[in-house]
């Protein structure tokens with residue numbers, strides 16, 4: 001197959017990209033999006049600050065545009081993200097425990113109800129663990145006021161609202177075997193043992209010289225898959241250029257394909273022009289929407 005999405009589909013998988021609503025007016029952007037990808041993740045439009053900027057007042061307009069674009073073209077949608085410490089409006093952080101618990105319940109319920117049946121997978125909780133060697137939870141209003149149980153509370157609410165959506169935990173610097181990924185692994189293992197509803201683990205896949213694609217990438221995916229969850233690479237981008245960048249992309253895609261429960265890959269943007277890493281060139285299409293060596297390497301191994 002001649003496109004990323006079609007090639008992945010032949011492997012029973014999807015190949016997706018993050019999409020920014022304000023780029024959907026650009027012809028080249030939309031052409032590459034529609035040609036190459038069969039899954040989308042709204043890059044910012046489904047975050048708490050975008051959807052519920054003030055308590056109880058929801059604005060789905062921008063995210064709806066992306067969802068409707070995707071649905072009209074038979075693309076899947078990944079929902080990103082329900083509970084996260086970042087891009088969280090300040091009103092959430094100022095609530096006491098009881099009101100925060102109500103607000104979290106309301107947010108998950110309203111958002112998932114709005115798109116019920118239309119989201120393939122939700123990142124229910126994003127980035128709940130600290131970097132470094134402690135394996136500890138990250139401080140956040142949720143962690144600090146609701147306690148460690150907030151994650152399973154969020155997953156249970158999510159399951160009750162849209163039982164058809166796959167429910168994922170998503171994080172970064174968890175791609176290889178390290179203290180942080182092991183902490184996530186232990187949480188997922190515990191959830192599976194106790195029947196907390198979790199279906200998938202998202203590995204963001206933001207790689208650079210400080211956090212390279214390590215040799216144990218595939219092995220790490222395998223240990224999670226062995227817990228009985230699906231695996232998704234959810235925000236892939238790799239700093240660098242040329243053949244070195246291409247080789248790293250190849251490693252990641254091969255690692256996913258080697259694990260039967262790795263169901264799809266999403267790159268974090270269509271083009272280097274709009275990467276969130278403003279100084280870098282981490283994606284598959286350059287700033288002029290030309291295919292990079294990394295693109296060819298990915299298509300070749302799919």
Ligand code: XIL
Nearest residue numbers: 043044080126172204235268275276
């Ligand atoms: C980033 C977006 O790409 C930026 O546009 C925004 O300014 C900040 O967030 N981990 C995540 C994503 O889960 O939501 C982040 O997206 C990148 C890191």
